[in-house]
Amino acid sequence: MAKDSVGPVSRETSEKYVDTPIAAAAEVASQVLTKGHAGTLPRPSATRIITVANQKGGVGKTTTSVNLAAALALHGLGVLVIDLDPQGNASTALGINHRDPDIRSVYELLLGEITLAEAMQKTPAYDNLYCVPATLDLAGAEIELVSMVARETRLRNALDLATIAEYGIDYVIIDCPPSLGLLTVNAMVAAREVLIPIQCEYYALEGVGQLLQNIELVQAHLNRELYVSTVLLTMYDGRTKLADQVADEVRRHFGDKVLNTIIPRSVKVSEAPGFGMTIIEYDPGSRGSMSYLDAGRELGMRGAPSPQGGQR
Ligand code: ATP
Ligand code: MG
Secondary structure, eight states: OOGGGSOTTOHHHHHHHHTOOHHHHHHHHHHHHHHTOTTSSOOOSSOEEEEEOOSSTTSSHHHHHHHHHHHHHHTTOOEEEEEOOTTOHHHHHTTOOOOOTTOOOHHHHHHTSSOHHHHOEEOSSOTTEEEEOOOTTHHHHHHHHHTSTTTTSHHHHHSOHHHHHHTTOOEEEEEOOSSOSHHHHHHHHHOSEEEEEEESSTTTTTTHHHHHHHHHHHHHHTOTTOEEEEEEEESBOTTOHHHHHHHHHHHHHHGGGBOSOOOBOOHHHHHGGGGTOOHHHHOTTSHHHHHHHHHHHHHHHTOOBOTTSSBO
């Protein structure tokens, strides 16, 4: 693919941001925040439930879940992130203390011990961004679920629509663990859309075939509405030819499901969770923040494309 067709992180664009002096960076940040003011993105006609899945580890599932959630929240939309990974990284990045032993988490929600409203916590950064945190208890859930009634539909049953409406939730984003086990199946049964983050690296498409097969199985047996709506290229390094080759290959494979925005590799993005922040709070004017804001805007403007590729 030609450099200039790569999208918002073409070398020219990234250098512009890298070399921006502080005053200009502040200007950029304020423009981002103004551009992203409430009301610029339409509210979807029905709550969009999106599972962020890829069983390959470290491809940017959690980073994408929390930063897209923050981008949508900054646009004034109501967003709920469900952390379905025992590592609890999404909870950490959203500033939720998930190590407190008394915390009410997605584990108790799946077991039916608490309601969705009891499991939801408002994040410190936004009044309209909520999180159902994950604790280490969830590590055992994958095994405990096996013998339970309705083991694949527990999350769907727990996502009580009245609560979602009461809290004004427009988007539910589910961050999956790096496996295709029962937790991921629960996420796929609860959602309508799957968003697949793909890292612009060697073996990027490794395992994607298996992921697609699992999605088809869930479609056939458990959730007819499920489909891959979105693919996001992550950790793009414009200095390597490989990154462009991967981006090309993914676009050939997934066509217009791939967002035009590509997320660049950036140290700032990886630093932000250490401060309990998304990149959008941590460094609003950075390339990482801009690209997640762009990706959020694209996702929101595309609405929920039908499986045939049209708009819902
Ligand atoms: P897991 O499979 O373990 O759940 P994941 O798919 O959720 O991983 P992340 O945790 O989001 O992946 O990202 C993996 C690592 O890469 C993290 O340390 C994260 O901070 C870092 N990272 C993610 N996106 C970027 C980026 N655009 N630039 C630089 N580092 C990134
Ligand atoms: Mg993760």
